[in-house]
């Protein structure tokens with residue numbers, strides 16, 4: 001995620017009054033890590049125009065007593081980004097993120113091995129997974145290092 005606030009990239013959509021645009025903005029807000037805070041601020045400050053925190057102008061009218069969205073539960077992607085964008089550290093979400101990163105590396109490593117043996121990327125992934133690379137990846141890496149060394153020697157002899 002580049003910006004935790006998707007609306008900053010396309011603010012017109014959040015101030016459009018076209019039904020389709022409002023629906024689109026609401027949907028994007030619902031996947032925004034700051035939805036709960038954003039909706040709360042808009043209601044508390046009685047912001048009249050635009051879609052905020054997934055609530056439309058109409059939904060935020062005080063007489064409608066808008067029900068505010070709850071913050072994402074810890075241990076989810078939204079909660080992780082919510083903490084990050086607020087500069088908070090949450091043990092549960094950090095552990096969730098570390099497990100996600102590890103699972104992703106494991107998936108990528110499996111894909112490398114499925115190419116029919118070891119690869120240089122596979123070697124790096126083993127190391128990132130803090131494990132001893134398999135013999136096939138070690139061999140590919142050894143050859144890559146050897147070739148690089150030969151190229152350096154050849155370049156030096158030409159200089």
Ligand code: SF4
Nearest residue numbers: 007029032035038053
């Ligand atoms: S929830 Fe708020 S910050 Fe997030 S996209 Fe919607 S308007 Fe922007």
Ligand SMILES: [Zn+2]
Nearest residue numbers: 074079090093
């Ligand atoms: Zn958390």
Ligand SMILES: [Zn+2]
Nearest residue numbers: 118122134137
């Ligand atoms: Zn391997």
